[in-house]
Amino acid sequence: xxxxxxxxxxxxxxxxxxxxxxxxxxxxxxxxxxxxxxxxxxxxxxxxxxxxxxxxxxxxxxxxxxxxxxxxxxxxxxxxxxxxxxxxxxxxxxxxxxxxxxxxxxxxxxxxxxxxxxxxxxxxxxxxxxxxxxxxxxxxxxxxxxxxxxxxxxxxxxxxxxxxxxxxxxxxxxxxxxxxxxxxxxxxxxxxxxxxxxxxxxxxxxxxxxxxxxxxxxxxxxxxxxxxxxxxxxxxxxxxxxxxxxxxxxxxxxxxxxxxxxxxxxxxxxxxxxxxxxxxxxxxxxxxxxxxxxxxxxxx
Numbered sequence: 001x002x003x004x005x006x007x008x009x010x011x012x013x014x015x016x017x018x019x020x021x022x023x024x025x026x027x028x029x030x031x032x033x034x035x036x037x038x039x040x041x042x043x044x045x046x047x048x049x050x051x052x053x054x055x056x057x058x059x060x061x062x063x064x065x066x067x068x069x070x071x072x073x074x075x076x077x078x079x080x081x082x083x084x085x086x087x088x089x090x091x092x093x094x095x096x097x098x099x100x101x102x103x104x105x106x107x108x109x110x111x112x113x114x115x116x117x118x119x120x121x122x123x124x125x126x127x128x129x130x131x132x133x134x135x136x137x138x139x140x141x142x143x144x145x146x147x148x149x150x151x152x153x154x155x156x157x158x159x160x161x162x163x164x165x166x167x168x169x170x171x172x173x174x175x176x177x178x179x180x181x182x183x184x185x186x187x188x189x190x191x192x193x194x195x196x197x198x199x200x201x202x203x204x205x206x207x208x209x210x211x212x213x214x215x216x217x218x219x220x221x222x223x224x225x226x227x228x229x230x231x232x233x234x235x236x237x238x239x240x241x242x243x244x245x246x247x248x249x250x251x252x253x254x255x256x257x258x259x260x261x262x263x264x265x266x267x268x269x270x271x272x273x274x275x276x277x278x279x280x281x282x283x284x285x286x287x288x289x290x291x292x293x294x295x296x297x298x299x300x
Contacts, residue, residue: 006032007219007229011236018051019043021196021238025116026056032240037192037264038161039116040238043104045069050105051112059119060102061151061163062094063260065198067110071096072103078127082110086198086258087167089300090133090148095126095156113196115151117161117264126156137296143283144293145174153270161264162191162272168215168251168258169295170202175247177280180222182243184267188275191265193241195249197233198258204295205254215257216250222277233257245277256298 009023014031016022023031024039039058042065043051053060062071068082071094080092096102098119104112128150136147149155151163168174181191199213217239219229227244231237251257263272276284 007227007240007242008231009238009240011234014238020236023238023240024194026058026118035192035240035242037117037266038194038262040194040196040260040262041114041116042111042196042236044111045104045106045109047109048105048107049109050103052103053101053114055099055101057098057118057120058116059098059123059159059161060096061115061161062096062102062104063113063115063163063165064091064093065111065113067106067108067112069104069106069110069112072105073125074100076125078125080127081130083130083300085200086165087200087256087298089298090130090135090150092130093128093150095123095128095151095158097125098122098159100125113260115161115163115260115262117159117262119159121159123157123159128156135297137292139176140287140292141290142172143174143176143287144169144172144296146296146298158270160269161262162270163260163262165258165260167256167298168249169293170205170251170256171253172251172293173248174251174257174259175249177283178218178220178245178247178277179274180243180245180277181263181272181274182222187273189265189268189271189273191263191272193246194260194262195239195241196260197237197239198235199233199255202254202256213255215252215255218248219244219246221245
């Protein structure tokens with residue numbers, strides 16, 4: 001029987017050379033058979049260190065997670081001011097286009113992510129500043145979360161991918177109600193999705209920062225294709241969603257939860273169209289009578 005694909009990658013299980021996480025990229029596709037449309041890389045750089053990617057038929061978005069970075073694309077240098085952590089508001093990001101080599105460096109060190117997607121249409125290099133990033137407060141009540149839309153169609157010209165990040169305050173549920181985007185049909189698009197997670201002790205927690213903050217992620221089957229993920233997630237963990245209902249991503253009491261989303265697919269270009277699980281879609285109707293969580297927005 002064929003081996004069951006792996007959809008959950010705890011920190012350290014998807015490393016490759018300088019990269020702490022390397023999934024779905026052109027040089028590591030063998031890790032995930034059948035995974036074809038998205039990728040992510042994450043690196044931790046010591047002060048003065050750098051990491052490079054060669055020119056490929058893929059588009060890339062460089063996203064500082066912690067610290068400031070410089071990115072050199074085909075000889076031109078761009079400075080990303082970065083941030084102290086993913087829980088401190090938006091960051092500058094850089095879109096590199098396709099068939100371009102890039103080198104990422106950091107004078108003081110830090111952690112950086114690169115979202116990837118195989119692509120063929122060329123779009124110009126674009127530096128999106130933190131203050132240009134649309135900040136969306138989505139849901140309400142215990143479903144309140146904050147979305148930074150720096151790589152969505154309304155903000156960034158690109159060929160294939162949709163990239164954003166989400167912060168969910170402690171005790172709240174995100175990616176909820178459960179939904180899917182695994183078919184090309186009216187009202188739905190077919191998109192792979194990557195969740196890269198980080199967690200922290202909530203700022204209002206009565207105890208000192210914990211050494212093992214956690215969250216949870218759920219993915220389950222929407223048709224005959226088997227998938228069943230109920231994963232405890234920590235900083236640096238990745239969950240892949242090839243198809244199926246996904247959600248909630250749960251920020252458990254005491255810990256805030258962050259995730260970086262990368263989506264792309266074989267059908268409609270850069271359209272995020274979803275279907276809710278019919279058992280739980282009614283939850284959206286309750287948001288009109290609830291208030292947004294007062295802990296939002298997370299800001300610098």
